[in-house]
Amino acid sequence: MSLINRLLYQRFPFHLVEQSFWPILVSFSLLNLTIGAVAYMHGYPNGGLIFTLGLALTIGGMILWFRDIIIEGTFLGCHTIEVQKGLILGFILFIISEVFAFLSVFWAFFHSSLSPAVEIGGIWPPQGITALDPFAIPLLNTFLLLSSGAFITYGHHALIQGDRKGAIFGTLLTIVLAVIFTALQYIEYSEAAFSISDSIYGTVFYASTGLHGIHVIIGTIFIAVGFFRILNYHLSTNHHVGFESGILYWHFVDVVWLFLFISVYYWGGN
Known part of the structure; x- marks a missing residue:
């Protein structure tokens, strides 16, 4: 059949x-x-x-x-109501698994930074490492990412209220800000005075920020697919579970970045 x-x-x-x-x-x-x-x-x-x-x-x-x-x-x-409930539950479980993935990276960071080993001079950052200025590109990226979270929320509420122009504007601006964020992080990596092989500091720095960067790219793809579907009238005011899942993922990326900025860039770089 x-x-x-x-x-x-x-x-x-x-x-x-x-x-x-x-x-x-x-x-x-x-x-x-x-x-x-x-x-x-x-x-x-x-x-x-x-x-x-x-x-x-x-x-x-x-x-x-x-x-x-x-x-x-x-x-x-x-995608009936029952199917949508299952999709939402599955995506929430996926987000929980992502939380534990980042938890392992933060665990490695705090394990090494709170009690630095003698092999790295007993200090954090280790001797010979010039940490990045948290109030340069990282602060700008924080502003961009938080702004993108606000705009995607605006686009979501506009879609629910039937405001097509608002939904398109909010989603498109989120994608633009996400691309700028990724480009700035590439510039930051290019100008960094240390690599992933420079002691445990370089390893946990690139492991944490790089893992987050990959999630930003994936989240951008999710939001871009939702934007494509809005343009093609695929989403309605009460039937857009895929778009909502992408927004939930994006807010998760926002929250993780706040922890990264405070712990890795600000506290861990001073």
């Missing part, structure tokens, strides 16, 4: 997901992307080519996967 026929005759509100090729494709694409990135960083031949291929396959797989989910939720009516 085809998906459309099954939806017409099923007597329950849940969505039985069809078999899809995209999860396995994205999984192997990410593996290829990781291998290529490591090979490129260590100077192996064709590392950049493998990385580029993995990136292209990952982006392509994500686009096709997103397309199928949009079709299911927008045009086939698969």
Whole structure:
């Protein structure tokens, strides 16, 4: 029985997901992307080519996967109230898992900074490390990220109230601020006087801020997909669970950055 026929005759509100090729494709694409990135960083031949291929396959797989989910939720009516409840619960559990991922990084930071080992001079930052000025790019990025959180909230409320222009404006401005944030963090990395291999300070600094930077990029993709769907009239005032999930993810990224700025940049750099 085809998906459309099954939806017409099923007597329950849940969505039985069809078999899809995209999860396995994205999984192997990410593996290829990781291998290529490591090979490129260590100077192996064709590392950049493998990385580029993995990136292209990952982006392509994500686009096709997103397309199928949009079709299911927008045009086939698969995302009923019960399905939306399950999606929201699943996303909340995903956010909780992300909290523990960052918790492990903060644990490593405070374990090393609160009681510096003699091997690094017994001080924090370690001897020979010139920490970044927290009131330069980090402070500007804090302003940008918090502002983006306010604008995406404005866009969300505008969508709920049926204000299409407000929803488009708030979401678009959030994307612009997110891109600027990422560009400034790249500049910050380029101008830093230490690398990830410079003692435990460099390791925990780049592990924490880099992990957050990856989450900013992923969150930007989530918000961009929501922006695309708003432009194409996919979202209604009471049916936009994917957009709400992206907003929840973005607020999580905001909160994590506040902890990073206060602990890693301000307290840990002085």
